[in-house]
Amino acid sequence: MKRTLLASILALTFTSAAHAAGEAKNIIFFLGDGMGPSTITASRIYMYGEDGSLNMDKLERTARIKTYSNDAQTTDSAPSMAAYMTGVKMNNEVISMSSDTVATNPGKDANGNLGINNCAANNGSIVPTILELAKAKGKAVGSITTTELTHATPAATFSHICNRNAQYAIAAQVVPGGASYNAALLDGVDVLMGGGRNHFLPYDASSSNGKLGRADGRNLLTELAAKGYTVASTKTEMAAAPTNKKFIGLYSSKSHLEYELDRTATPPLGEGATQPSLSEMTTKAMDILSQNSNGYFLMVEGGRIDHALHGTNAKRALTDTIAFDNAVKAALDKAKITDPTLANTLIVVTADHDHTLAFNGYGKRGNPILDINRDYKTGLPSKDADGNTYTTLVFGNGPNRPDLRTNLDSATVLADNYLQETGVRLASETHGGGDVKLFATGAGAKTFKGTLDNTKVFSLLKSAFGF
Template structure:
């Protein structure tokens, strides 16, 4: 009897050992990679205080695994978005402005087309070689793949997942890399990226002087070409929600440029095309629904891209609001994934940033003082003042356009307004990226490997390992 019992229990034990070994290796069926563009540590802290106070937590704060990421590029202490995102996607350290190419690739400036629009590809065929991306590897393994962004779909961060080019600004050529069978298609994408969402419809549609002045000079309608390849094409939130699973999908929710800032998208009435644009959380959940139709799993990249743009403009209120919208998308993805995978045993979620900014948090404000307000003392709740006796805000920038020759007294009504631009130390036309390390937070299958201080290129290897590639 004992021998019979032993024979019956051995297969179960072997299965348990096999299961444990698979999860020890960190293999994930699905990977969702969240990128808050420009979301440095100070931006996260300020957004947390703005939303839930000093002792509260954003959803991303609750992820149990953390790491510190070095972000320098191949040729600069402070990176541009293109090589920093490409480092995550390819494991290669490349030059500023280069998208997913070898380290020796030179960022050749793009030219202008016949209509005067910047974006013509001037990359020589001999200028570097393509660096394989994690999205391309996932596609080759039979997984579905997607990118979601609040920027133009052809912008540096989303493009780094699926395009290869020597300069991020050649956006008409970047768009062509998405169209299966078309001129310029990136054949490493197989039958094409399965889910695409963002802005910048002009890079996909023909030039028209009155209605599409930043359209394609070559006359191609890439959206029509994608539709002919059985893509569902959507232009607004309603069409996105109506899209059925089982087909590839592209949603471009602005006729030109990026999606609205979250503060403007939800304004009453919304500005521009904001009324018809989905939130980042809505796009993320819809992308997960569409990608999950593949039983082999998926890779999804989600970018909160307008955090960066607001920081460049030294408009902290919009930057913090977009950071919170990004965090809402993280929460929506966690909730959605746990519906079918309660312990995230087969799903890895990573949240990080491509670079820092020069946003700083001034001391010594009172706990509970509104983070966007003038700085008030923890001693007596009275406004803190500079050496000349003037009030100042808690949030400032190291550089940017808003540096007064002589500082004036600041009032709460002024600094709490939507369009207030924080003061800066060095006067520049636009605030720059910062060179500091950024945070990485992770949960789910393979998350234990994300720890300590690491170069951004090392993340690519951990994503591969998580997938079991």
């Protein structure tokens, strides 16, 4: 009995020491694009009430992350995600390149489509990503998103380019053995999922995509299939895909995946009926990646949170945040089936930048977060200086600033397509420069604490893997 107890204590001590040194077998890195603190708070209240908790709230380790880029107080998604993935500060619009890289504008192809690489050979240098480092150590790697697969956040995990908008060039970097392939990926990224199929397919004048498609005539999906990838375009095909092969799923023909509000509508809008949820994508990716006995690195992006915030549509931003949070729970639940204490798995949840979403006072507790503000003392609608009602959530800038404010009613502001009012009138709402939150649990999570630069997160990921 005593020997068993002693052995248990020694085993626990050894495990704790190993994790302190950073020996995670698997890392799942969740990135809520644009998911600033106000978005997290509003989403929590929207779904669970003021005293409730999101799944990410329940992770025991937390930190604040500074997000500025090399040349801007307010970062673009490309350098912020690249800072997480490479540990290097770079200029806005640059993806996984050195700090001296200039964001040269991308060119247009023969069909007039933006997305051709205009990066000069002497414009900066490549810096390795955590995904490439993991691949070099024999681990499986994956990158999945609700945006186009060639969008800034996923691209920062597997490509190197001086401008995020060169999406046709970015797509070519993931095809093993093909022209412009990123050789640091060795035999290729094991799991890729998102939208934007047009960046992988040749231009077809007769297709519904119009001019969208590759002017070079390459069918990257055919090339990937020839390299052993299972190729899917629907959630049904994804579910049926074997777990012992590499996988690419592109679930939108020419854009991002649908907002969660629209994907789950009755009937769903656009291609939403055939698209998997982020939770389903996450667990499928884990099924495939976990076949590798050396472990894996998986990046999961809830990318459309950002798009809804740019459009000042808080309802879609909050529902996409909840879908992202559900994916965190799905990953936790699945990981714990074989790793109950997460002794071998690190899960990190964070954002690349803030937005200008603001939370007005002094609303009554229990008042719907998307509704007009109601006073906590009287329960009556709050009024501005001119006697008009206003919503609890507003934006610092964006397209929806009325010349003259008028009364708002609940039916109007609770509608799916309502756009919150803004302070400064701009064509599109901008990112915010504030710190974002980070949550972590599992192997190596104890190192995530305090106020950290986003580049420091890369170092902690490397340490968790023991690199």
